Each structure stands twice: as C-alpha cells, then as structure tokens.
Amino acid sequence: MSGPIPVAVVGPTASGKSALALDLAERLDGEVVNIDAMQQYRGMDIGTAKLPIEQRRGIPHHQLDVLDVTETATVAGYLAGAVADIDTLRDAGKTPIIVGGSMMYIQALLDDWQLPATEPVVRAKYEGQLERLGVAALHQELARVDPAAAASILDTDGRRIVRALEVVEITGEPFAASAPVIGEPRWGTKIVAVDRDTEHLDERIRLRTELMFDGGLVSEVRLLEGQGLRDGQTARRAIGYAQVLAAFDGEYDLAEAAERTFIGTRRYVRRQRSWFRRDHRITWLDGASDELAEQALRVVVGDTGTRGR
Structure with missing residues (x-):
C-alpha cells in the first residue's frame, strides 16, 4: 500500500510533542495516531495529559480512549x-502523525518488534510474585538476571517487569535479544524527537504535576476507582494514578503523592532519553525553539537537520 509517509514525533514527557504533532498535522493534511500506552484508557485524561477535544484543533485522533481501565494494555493489542489506522489513513491520502513517548510501543510499531508469545504458566508465576513481593523486589530480580532490561524499564512498571522476566525465562536470552535491528522504519516513517534543556524540562514536569493535582x-x-481501576493490571500502575491510589490507602498524604509523581515522571524522562538516543534515525529538535514546526517540516521534506544530536 502506498500513500503519504508517516511522521513520528517522539521524545520525553512534557517536551512539547503534542503541540508539534498538531502543527504538523495542519501543515501536512494529517491526522494524529497516539502512541502513548496510558492515553489508550478511557477516563485517564488529567494524569496522562491527554489533550481535551476542544484543544485538538478539529484534527482527528486515533488510538485514544480505546480501553477500559480494567483491560490490560499490550503491545500486540x-x-x-x-497499523490498521495508519494503513487506512495513507490509503485515504492522509499523513499519519504518530505521537507519544511509550518506548517499546514505538519500536514495535516502526521496527515490527515481534515479542515471544506469552506462556500462561510463566506469566502467572511472575504476576504472583509481583502481588506477593511487590514491584521493587521484582525489579531487583530483573536487574539480577538482565541488568540491561532493568535499566530500561521503570522500577514502578510492574507489567513490563513481568513481561521482561517472562521473555528472559522463555527464550533463555536477555530481553533485548528479541528486539529488532534498527533499520529502515516501517512505511519509511520520518522520526523527530522533541527535547529541552534538563533544568527547563524539570520545571515543566513540576508545573504539569501541580496542574494535574x-x-x-x-x-x-x-x-476511575469506582469503574474498576484497582482491578486493572496496567492502568492502576500508571505514574500519578498509582501514587494517588497509595494515598487513598494511607501510605502517605496527597502532597507526598504529588511529589512522588513528579519524581517518578522525571525518572521516566531519563529512561526515555536513554532509549531514544540509541536510535540513529531520529532527528532531535529543541522544543523551546520558536521555529520548532518549521524545523520539523524541513526534516520531513528531506532536509537532514541535526541528526544524532
């Protein structure tokens, strides 16, 4: 199938990806395809910084609000x-603008990362350990058997820790061994990443966290708790939601929940940067630039820009 070449806008949380995606969609006759795992959940709006409908400039968004909080978000799902959305958009002559920061989802989409099929017995073993021992202990186990995987997965992300341990046990190899070699991205997608000076980005994360609370x-x-949030394996562990639930349980107060959300987000940003900077195909752009959209457009239309900054 031929059609317009997609554009992927990736990078750390709070860097300014959503605004750039809208600018590009307006200029390239495009529609937005979300690639943030937690924005797939209906009702998880404030804590995921999901753009309200009235701020989407009339541009259709895909892969938002497709899951209930009781459902499990998976790469395969x-x-x-x-893929169906992107193929349909291209067939209609629309440019898919893929935007988000979920690292594994992005590599799976653009590099056709085929993870081993789950084995229920192995999965159940690690999910049981997660419930009994807690996420910190399971992350320590992952660090013991696969340090590289532990370094790339947040130590609060129980679902991905379980999956990594499962893959290691099933394959007998490190989790990254199943990852594809970085080559030509699917559909010839152009990839830009938005980042900012660390101090500035930390200030934005702090402000975003305060505004959320x-x-x-x-x-x-x-x-969402009344809709089954605690029953979900993925949604209840999202940054912000997990901390508020812990406050509800009396582990600490809401002020501490906000501070832990800020710290957790900042740590996640560090992992996003580390992950994306391994990809030589990405053109890095300064989210603070007044000419951000113009710089991105030059990349999309063939200017090599500042690859590998």
Whole structure:
C-alpha cells in the first residue's frame, strides 16, 4: 500500500510533542495516531495529559480512549489497531502523525518488534510474585538476571517487569535479544524527537504535576476507582494514578503523592532519553525553539537537520 509517509514525533514527557504533532498535522493534511500506552484508557485524561477535544484543533485522533481501565494494555493489542489506522489513513491520502513517548510501543510499531508469545504458566508465576513481593523486589530480580532490561524499564512498571522476566525465562536470552535491528522504519516513517534543556524540562514536569493535582487528578482517580481501576493490571500502575491510589490507602498524604509523581515522571524522562538516543534515525529538535514546526517540516521534506544530536 502506498500513500503519504508517516511522521513520528517522539521524545520525553512534557517536551512539547503534542503541540508539534498538531502543527504538523495542519501543515501536512494529517491526522494524529497516539502512541502513548496510558492515553489508550478511557477516563485517564488529567494524569496522562491527554489533550481535551476542544484543544485538538478539529484534527482527528486515533488510538485514544480505546480501553477500559480494567483491560490490560499490550503491545500486540496496540499494534493491531495502530497499523490498521495508519494503513487506512495513507490509503485515504492522509499523513499519519504518530505521537507519544511509550518506548517499546514505538519500536514495535516502526521496527515490527515481534515479542515471544506469552506462556500462561510463566506469566502467572511472575504476576504472583509481583502481588506477593511487590514491584521493587521484582525489579531487583530483573536487574539480577538482565541488568540491561532493568535499566530500561521503570522500577514502578510492574507489567513490563513481568513481561521482561517472562521473555528472559522463555527464550533463555536477555530481553533485548528479541528486539529488532534498527533499520529502515516501517512505511519509511520520518522520526523527530522533541527535547529541552534538563533544568527547563524539570520545571515543566513540576508545573504539569501541580496542574494535574490542582486540576482534578484526585477526583479522576476516585471516579476511575469506582469503574474498576484497582482491578486493572496496567492502568492502576500508571505514574500519578498509582501514587494517588497509595494515598487513598494511607501510605502517605496527597502532597507526598504529588511529589512522588513528579519524581517518578522525571525518572521516566531519563529512561526515555536513554532509549531514544540509541536510535540513529531520529532527528532531535529543541522544543523551546520558536521555529520548532518549521524545523520539523524541513526534516520531513528531506532536509537532514541535526541528526544524532
């Protein structure tokens, strides 16, 4: 199938990806395809910084609000929907603007990462350990058997820790051994990453966290709790939601939940940067630039820009 070449806008949280994606969609007659795992969940709006409908400039968005909080977000499930959406858009002459920061989802989509099929007995073993021992202990086990995987997976991300341990046990090889060799991206996708000076980005993360807590995150979590948030394997562990649930359980107060959300987000950003900077295909752009959209457009239309910054 031929059609417009997709553009992927990736990079760390709070760097300015969403605004750039909208700018590119307007200029390239495109539509947005979400590649943020947690924005797939209906009702998880404030804590995921999901753009409200009225701020989307009338541009259709795909792969948002496709899961209930009780459902498990998986790479395979995402791929089935996203690939179909992108193919449909290209067939209609629309440019897919793929935007988000979920590292494994991005590599799976652009490099056709085929992870081994799950084995229920092995999966159940590690999920049981997660419930009994806690996420920190399971992350320590991953660090023991596969240090590289532990370094790339947040130590609060129980679902991905379980999956990595499962893959290591099934294959007898490190988790990364199943990853594809970075080559020509699917559909010839152009990839740009938005980043900012670390101090500036930390300030943006701090402000975003404060706005989330002041803007109704606690009420959002309480509402989702009534819809089964605690029963989900993935949604309840999202940064922000996990901390508020812990506050509900009396582990600490809401002020501490906000601080832990800020710290968790900042740590996640460091991992995103490390992951994306391994990809030589990415052109890095300064999110603070007044000419961000123009710089991105030059990359998309063939200017080599500043690859591998």
